[in-house]
Structures are given as C-alpha cells and as structure tokens.
Amino acid sequence: MAELSTTRPGVTAVLGSAEACELVSALPGACPVSPVEVAIVGDASITALRQAVQRVDPDAVVRDVSDGWVLHTLRGPGAREAFARLSELELPASGSVQGAVARVGVRVLVEGDRVDLLVPSMLATHVLERIEDECRELLA
C-alpha cells in the first residue's frame, strides 16, 4: 500500500550556465530540469544560492517559485507500484527524473519507498485525480 499526501514545499529555481547549475545539482532536493536549470525542493537560502551560482555565471537567476508547484507524495511499499500506473518513467533507486506523469510534465524525486511528484500548481488537481483513480487499490 502507499500513502498519498499533498504539500506545498519551498521550491527554488536556479537558471544559469551549465557550470553554475552543476554546482547546485547535487544539493538535497535538487531536481535537474535541463543543463541550464535546476529546481531545488525544500528550504533553501536564496541569498546563499545566488552568491554561489553568480560567482560562476554573474547573471544567473535564482528565484523562489514555490507558488508554481505542488508536491504529491507517494510513500510506502506500494509507492513505486503506484507510480508505475501513472508513468512510463523508470525510477532510479534514488535521485530525480522528469517526464510525463498522468500525461503532464512532472519532476520526480525518489528515495527508497518515497516518490515525490513535483507538479505545476495549475495541474495539481488533474494529477491528484489521476493518482486517486489509477491507483485506488494501492492507496492506504
């Protein structure tokens, strides 16, 4: 079974050169979006991040974009099984992937039996409804 919960964590967008993004892509909660963009989920010091990346790319952008995202979390032994009903993405043991989940672009963070789906706020209800429908037998 899997537990489903929805939260609105802090999300910081870092946009900069590939070198600048590489600096932050290994931080906890980091979700590389492209070689020149990283989303960081969780509390992050924007000032510290900005200072770090702007040393490499002076006009890199670091912004709080929390309002743009909602986190649907699947947790428990059935979390990966539930995810497999929503997406053809292959989950790593831990780390992040991005791609179509319930047919919309989602950033996925995974650690053991916990799968975090970072979904654009405007699509949060759509993804939630798809999870509740497709995975109904698996949800606690």
Added chain:
Amino acid sequence: MTRGTLRFEGRGIPVEDGDTVASALFRAGVRTFSRSLKSRRRRGLYCGTGECPNCTVTVDDLPGVRSCVTPAEAGMRVERGRGWPSAEHDLLHVTDLMHPLMPVGFYMKTFVRPRFAWPAAERLIRRATGSGRLPEGREPSRTIVRHAHVDALVVGAGAAGLSAALESARASERVLLCDAFPIGSQVAPGPALDALHAHEAEVRAEPAIEVLDGHAALGVYDGPTVAVASAGELVQVHPRRIVLATGATEMHEAFPGNDLPGVWLGRAASRMAARHGVSIGARLVVVASTDEGLEHLGTLVAAGANVTAAVVPAAFVDGVPPSAEAIVDGELVSARGPGRVRSVIVRERGQERRLPCDALVLSTGLAPRDELVRMAPGEPIELVGDAALAGDVPRVAGGYICLCEDVSAHDAEQAWAEGFRSAEILKRYTTATMGPCRGAMCGRALAAFAAARSDQTDRGAPGRTTARPPSRPVALETLAASVHEVIEKRTSLHETHLAAGAELGWSGGWKRPFAYGDPKDEYAAVRERAGLMDVGTLGTFLIAGRDAPALVDRVFPTRVADLAPGRSRYVLALDEAGYVADDGVLCAFGDGSYLLTSTTGGAERMDARLREWTHRLGLHVHLLDRTSELGAILVAGPRARDLLEPLSDDALGTDALPHAAHGEVTVAGIPCTAIRTGFVGELGFELHHPRSRGPELWSALMRSGEAFGVRAFGLDALELLRLEKGHLYVGQDTMPDDTPAKLGLDRAVDTSKEWFVGKAALERLAAIPLGRRLAGLTFESGPPDAAELRGTPVFAGGEIVGRVTSAATSPTLGRSIGLAWIRTAEGELPADGLRAGDALATVAPTPFYDPDGERLRG
C-alpha cells in the same frame, strides 16, 4: 466427477473436473462449434491450443471466446455466435453454394451495382457477418494499466521460457515472464507436466522474476515496448531485451476437406482423449510424420481410441500399434463429408484408397509462433525453444488456407491469377492471415503458396508477411484503458468561480468562466463601472540573462530595443514563413529582464519558440515559465482606479502608471506586477500576483468594488468587449497563413530591424498583392444577435469572398459588428455589396469603439 452444469443454448450440459468449455460441449455431443465467416461452413474443434477460430463461442454474453482453452464453470451461459436461425441449421450456408457471387476480393467486385441497392446490401451484410453480438449497456470493466521496466522479457512459460527466465535471473537480471495461458495448461498430464511444474516452482521462488501467466504479449513497439495484457490488466513492458519462447503450433495444411468437423490437429485429439477422457470418434485415421505425431498416436491408443489406420513414414512403422493398419509413406489426398468427416482418401503407392472414419488426426509438422519477431525487425529479440525452429513447409493442395477469413486455396489461385503475386499482397487482397488467429495457423500456408509459385514469375516475393499487433485477440476495452485524454488546468480561483455560480468551459486546456450570470450585465459593468476577470491563464515568462534584449529583438518582429524599463508593448510572434503564430505583451525591467505574457492557448508554443531561438542563436538567456506560479486578475472599467486606490499605498495615477506602463505595486497587502493594458478598451490594470494569494486578492478587489457595482466577467462578455475594440484572437480570427499585413498589424512589425524571425519571408511576400485581409464589418438587417453570423461565408454578388470570424451585437454602439477575412481585388477590399447570411455587410474601420483610445488611457 461432475461439477454442475453449464447452459448451452437452453440445455444443461454437465461439467467435469478439468473440463474446458470445448471438452464439456464435445462430450455432450456438440460437433459444430461455429460457422465460418463467409461461407458459413461448419467448423469443429481443430487445434485445441487456443490458436484457430473454430471453437469460438459466446460465453456469458462475451463473444469470441476460445472454448478449447477456457475452463468450464458451472452456471456459464454458452452460445454459438454465427448462424441463422442457429449454428446447427444455418440457412446462410447457402452462401457456400453461391461462391461465384462471393469470389476472392468480392467486396471490390460484387454488391457494387446498382448503386442504389448498396445501403440495403450493406445492412444485410452487416447482419450476416460478425461472430456474436456485443452485450449492450454493460459497464466497462476496470483494467489496470501499468509500466514495467525489466532487463529481460521472456514471452512463453513452457520449458524453454522457464529456463530462459531462470538463466537471466541468475545473471542478476530483472525478468518478467509472461504466457497467454496458465503455466502447464497446454501440456498433457504426465512426466513432462510434472517436470514443468517443478521448473515453475523454481521460477516462482526467484524474487527477480515477475510471473504473469494468463497475460498475452500483444505486440512489440519501438523502444522496445511490449504490450502484455490479460482481461483486467494492460502492462507496458520496457525490456532491454526480449526472449521469445512462444513455442510452435502444429502445422495447418491445406487439402480438400481440411476444414470439416472431425479433422483434428494431434494436440487437440490427444488432449481430449488423455486429459478429458473424451473419445473424439468411433473410427480414427491418424496421419503422423513427426515424433510428436507418433506420441499422439500412442496417447490416443492408450486412451482406448479405435485408430483404424495410421499414415506414417517408414521409420515410424514400429510405433504403430498392431490394432491399426500402418499405411507407409501414404499421402493424404482429402477428407470427405458431407457435414463432417466420414472418410478420408489416401494415396498409397500411386493408388487412392478410401478409409471410412469419423475423425482424422493430423500431426505433420511444426509452425513456430514467431509473429512477435516478424513484427519488430531490428529489436533485441532472441528466439529459444520451438519458436527458434525453422519450421516445416505446409502443403497447399486445396481446401482452406485461412480458416478465420474463409480463404480457400482456390481463392488464392484466383488472386494469383489476378496479379497479386506475393504473400504480402495476397494477404491484403484475400485477407488471409488477418483474422482472429493472426496468421498463426495460415501464415505459413500462405507463404508456402506464394513461394511455390514465385519462381514462375520474376515479380514474386516469397517469405512470410510482416506480423501486426495484436498477436493475440484482445478486447478494445483493454486497449482503451490506458487512454485518458482530458487534462484540465485550473487557476487558483477555480473554487472561487464555482462558488460564484460561474459557468465554466474549456479554453486553451483550462477550465474558465464563460459567464457568472447574464453576460450583458457583466459587459455593462466593465463599460460603465468596473469588472474583474481571472486572466491567470495567460502564458507568463521571465526572460533574463545578458542576451535577453537580443532574444526579444530577434524573436519578435516588433521594435523592442527602445522599450524603456517600466514600459510594455504589444508584440507579435511570427514563424519563419512570416505567418502570425501568437501575440502577447512584453514588459521591460531595469535589470535588462522582461516579463512576457502570451495567449492562453499559445503558452506552450511560446515557451518552445523562445527556447528554440535561444539555442539556435546561441544566446545566453535564462527563461522561466511562470504561468503556473503567477495568477493574474484584470481590473477594468472607468472606476478601476477608484476600486484599487483604497487597497494600495502605491501611486496608480496616469503619471505614475500610464497606459502601456507597468509597475510593482502592493494591493491589499499582496505584491503585484500591475500592467496597464487595454484589451477591453477601458482603463485596465492586469495584476500579476503570487498564485497562492489569488483568492485573497480577488475577495479584496470584490469588496472594494462593491460600492461601484463591480462585477466578475467571463469570456462571453470579453468576446464583445474586445470585438468592439477590433482586437483579434490569434487562432479564432486568423488563418494559419496570415501575415501581419493581412491582419492589419503592420504597426507591430519594424522592417528596419536588421533581422527577426520571419523577416526574409515578409520581404518576399511584400512583393505579392495581398489575397485577403482581415477587416471590420458592420451588419444591417441581420439576426437580432449577430453572434449567429460567426463562421458564415461572406458573399459579393453570388460569389463567396470571405468568412466572418467574429460577430456580435454591440449595445453601446447600437449595431452589429464583426471581423471577417475578405478576398481582395488587386489589393483592395470590395467597397460594398457584401452579404453574410441575410445581413448586409459593410467594411468599417476598427476599433469600432473609442477609436482614439481615450478611455483606455484614462
């Protein structure tokens, strides 16, 4: 032991332990299991392994069930699909006698003339074909759809498949093992089955192997991805490699009488005898030319069957029991009816002999089930076990090549004579191999037929046909289970709109309010007082980085180099052909960055366009799609500023925030980027705010506006408001090949710029007269609500010269107005004499309302 009864066409039939539906019916005396597709010939049990179409019946209202591999359950309702009035006495069997009327490719030859008779013929054909009726009003069943990522997918859980799965797992691979049937269900009881079950236990104990028995592999697609389905589940498997252990079927040969009830493949006959204890006939003739065939002969005799003759090669003579006559190296010529097998003709040393019998058992070769590899050349697929055999070449000497589609050897001869001279085009013309067995029975016979003749012509292409999914029958409901098309985007104000009684509808992938009540009241509020609209659906982008000015200068044809910080400008987006793809508003900031808003439906395309040109031009630009992060509320109307001022300490007057300016303001304690826009033609403030604060901001604005009679307005009111201003909707009012000049938007193009996307095309097009233009129209003596005119053709004289793209009746102007594209004559629009429906139309300048823009600058 009897386990109750099933209902078969009104009568009770006992079900015994281990029975399939077919074995129960056969034991009870049923010999005709189905009628063939076209000729309505009787068909009886044949392959016994779930391949051929002969045993398909309707079980509990579900048609197309293969009774030979379906366990019988007490209480089942079983019927035969085809047959009028019944499968036993089918009057449509007359079609078998009218073969000249239904030759090969008959659908292109007969029922063609007279044409007026076609509808009647079509109804008749529809009623006569099919294999049972789908139940009506049945609730869709739940099918779980999931993806599985594995190192190896093993298809087929016989001995070879089980070994392959174990070997992979022991090499530390993740394995998925599937089989269309329960493991071991195709093997007769005995040592072989015991060994298989022991092997199965090992596999099931292996944690790296997921076993999906009862799941058929339907097709191999790019990736590779393999669709694997059961009645309640569709698994899309993404393997790194595929092992096909699908085994082989017994070979189907074409000879006269080969489709008569009483002709059995060896596996079906021996299973019926050994597993179900059912005698398939009183007098059997067995034709066996393989080791397996000899085993079947032994099995039948051991089960007490009366085998009167066995046609075998010389090497097998010792295996023929003394009770049966051994006919050495004999050749089966035909099976004779009528209605069922009553005798067979065998040629022995040049002489034909008639052997009376009521069952003919054939075991003459193997046909590997290799369709999945023939479906996906180039994919990493390995064949093991019987599936890897070269297979035998079947004889085609009359009778039926394709049992599913009723294609006889004679039909194939005729098609060949008509010029269809390869297996692939014979397949298309005759439909052989396209029926429910998916070519498992007939594919080799068709290929053999073509190969035998292709040396007589240099056009022939011998070889098997490409296989197509699904390789096994599957319910459309199972395939459709993965399809969920609706994606609904919502703004933060969704619940607020619902609470206000809004009528929501689709717009660019979003659910948006079209009206909250009477759109006329909403319109009046905007024109006379103030209105609020949720415009959080607009695409919103931050464009930053040192090359941001260069990007916007090149992506948009509009002059933007002189756009001062704090100012905004309407911009067009062109494609490289110079056609208008989108539009938006660009706001410049002091740090060299920009905020761009695009149309609701065009946001994703705009995002892609900006990223593509950043890449192609090699610019250092940071692009952030803020559509989801920002909400936006438009406050518009002559009292908009009065509504906002009590909520903000920031200066909102024309000096601080004039038309086409923008600024950072705090409204009701919420930080907003306020853009002075004029889409509706009134004083307007677009308040872009953090999405999470949307409901709070909306409530504060509503409360503040109560004193002025503020109203929320939706898309219906907006349609009229923007049309009065002559503003177009890209998509609704434009065509895919509209240039700025055709739309009257030259002002948004600065041709003095060195380069922009689409410039070269616009320069070339400038030399060509405009074929049409988007123009404003006023209508007279038309319908009371001019919106009815939208989409109607525009006539000049008797000729269509255009089409109305938008139309409405304006209460403020007291007339009907619209936009239309109209064909030009030598670059000029026709001056008069236009009609749209019953309305007289006259070309009129736009904007219709407040042409000098005094109100929106207020």
